[in-house]
Amino acid sequence: MKNTKRILNIVSIITLIGLLFIFDQTFDSYKMRIVNLCGIYVILGLSLNLINGFTGLFSLGHVGFMAVGAYTAGLLTMSPAMKQMNYFMKPIVPFLADVEWPFLPALIMAGLVTALVGFLIGAPALKLRDDYLAIATLGFGEIIRVVFTNTQSLTNGALGLKGLPNHTNIWWTWGIAFFTILFMVFLVKGSYGKAFKAIREDEIAAEAMGISLFKHKVMSFTMGAFLAGIGGALLGNLLGTIDPNMFRFTLTFNILLIVVLGGIGSITGTVISAVVVTVAMEYLRVLDEAINLGFIRIEGIPGMRMVVFSLLLMIVILFYQNGLMGSNEFTWDWVLEKRFLKKTGKKEVKQ
Template structure:
């Protein structure tokens, strides 16, 4: 059975690689952009699900970690000439002016700095619970955004950064998403993952069993921030331009929407939901424009796609209160058992 599952996994990976080769060579730039956004939201969704879904911490500070990752990656990958052109109101500080790094080290540095910020924030706020923790993390996220708005010589202030090198492509985004999924699977199956789930279910019982609450909460918070920083770096490189207004609470809400729709505490649900939400928002844009049916012309209504999408999400939440997957995960054994029940194989007996 293990060999069968391993073979099926290898086949699935091979099919994914073939799809990426096809998409990279055949799809247009708009379709590639949507696929890149889907993969990046998988990374961001999993990073938030680790904190909110698996550990049970109600954190709303994700936009701040993404901002740290996006700005770090941008500043480390931009050439000195582009920095000189971008920082025309006030020169960039000397240590950053001539600093230029390859994309992978810049992404890792983005994750490390985001994790460091999370460590500083987590020391005081992780002793809070519930709504108080949510308000505190949201406040720190806004503080990060305000700092970036007012540090003209480091982040270029409210003008933001432009001409960011476009390193993010399908291989980077889907590769990052695949590595994040693999890391999350091994983490949740480890003793640390079991401790996270125990804290989510009952903190008092977990502590009585010898689990260090603050240590494991901090580990979850910092790890989620690291992944969010990498996701923010990929997003900034994909967009090519960033500014502090991008990282308002709405961005955190979009990621929260992904994990709530997919299922709090489900890796599979987050992956599915990231593709559904991201592609759904894009492909419903025709509702905002005039629709010509030949015999009648329906005028477009600005914002109609968001109304329709919200109604669809409400229907999903009503019928799937715990999200599309709840806390369930995909497995080959479950899939094969389901197929056997739906399509039973009847063996004919010869006479």
């Protein structure tokens, strides 16, 4: 059985790499952007699921961490000439004027800086619970956006950063998404993951078992912030331009939607939901434009795609109240057991 699972894992990885290679060779720039966005939202969804789903902390400040990561990577990867063109109203701070890093070190630094910010925010905020924590993290997220809007010499203020190098591609987004999935799988199966789940289920019982609530909450919050910073950095370099207005609460809502739709506390559900939501949001844009069916022309209604998308989500939630996967994960055991029962003709015994 173990050898079969190992073979299935290897075949799945090879198939995924093959599909990514085919997409990279055949898709146009628009479709490639959608594929890249899917990978980025997988990372962002998993980072929020670590905080909200596995540890049970109701955080709404995720967009602030994305902003920190995007600006950090953007400032480190921009050429000095491009920085001079962007900062025409007020000169950039001297220690960043001539800095130009390769993409990988800039990504790592974006994650580390965001993790530090997450730690500084989490240390005081995580003493709160439930709705109070949500309000506090939402406030911190807005504070970060306002600070970035008003620090002209550091972030170029409301003008934002333009002309970011387009380093983000399908291999960066889905490569990091794959390592994020592996990290989450091993984390959840380990002792820290069990401690996170214990805190989610009952904080008093977890503390009685010797689990340090503050330590594990801050650890979860910091790791989630690190991953969100990486996702924000990838998003900024994919779009080529960033400004503070990109990082409003609605972006956090989109990520929270992915987590809830896929299943709070499910890695598999988050991955599936991130892909489905991202693709659906793009392809439903046709509803905002005029549709010509030949015999009739339907005028487009701006915002109609969001109405239809919301209705579809309501239908899904009505039938799957805990999300598509609930708190379950995909395993090869389920596939192999079903195949075995089908071949032998045995009936599955419910316990």
